[in-house]
Amino acid sequence: MSEQARRPLPHDFHPQVPEFTVVSDGMTHEGVLPDDQVHAEGNVSPHLRWEGFPAETRSFAVTCYDPDAPTGSGFWHWVLFDIPASVTELPRGAGSGDFVGLPDGAVHARNDYGTRDFGGAAPPAGDGPHRYVFTVFAVDQEKLGVDAGASPAVVGFNLRFHTLARAALIAEYEVSGG
Known part of the structure; x- marks a missing residue:
């Protein structure tokens, strides 16, 4: 088992809650992050679609977190919340560039790049594979x-x-060399 595989995920520190399903047209679970989602290659937020969440959901939040960043606290690539409960899909690029497809009312908090958008993967060369955890949260209130x-x-x-x-x-995603 690699060192990264043993590092905790952000959800390990939160109460257990039911799970639902999130998929993407551009990436697969436990697959390689596409070049579009790499900071130097495209820096485009991925397509995400979700289903099976609780009926009492009032809004959603979406985050992308790298627990393997060599910071001691990981690295936040994307923090989006107050997504209306009627929205169950974000198109590719909704969180970046011109924000085409970003739902009305959704709010970007700053990521660890210091910007209010999606910031793609940029692991140090030779640091080994980093995991990028895209999470959709079903939230119990319309505004966080x-x-x-x-x-x-x-x-x-x-x-x-x-x-x-x-x-x-x-x-x-991993950058060879070092």
Whole structure:
């Protein structure tokens, strides 16, 4: 088992909740992250579609987190919340560029690049494979109660107490050399 496989995932620190399904037209669970989602290659947020969430869901949040980043605290690539409950799909690019397809009312918090959008993978060369955990949270209220100025940690804190269910899709990416 690789060192990365033993590192905890962000969900390991939250209460257990039911799971639902998230899929993507551009990537597969436990597959390789497509070049489009790499910071230097395209930096485009992926397509995501979800189903099977609880009927009482009032909104959704979407995050992308790299638990294998050599920071001691991981790296947040995407933090999006207050997605209306009627939305069950984000098209490719909704969280980046011109935000085409970003639902009305959805809020981007800053990622660890310091921007309010999707920031693609950029692991250090030779650091081994990094996991990119794309999570969709079914939330019990329409508004999470924070604004775009919130840090990923504050968004995560609020999600801890308002998540009804969760779905995750994990892909890996690695830069050779070093």
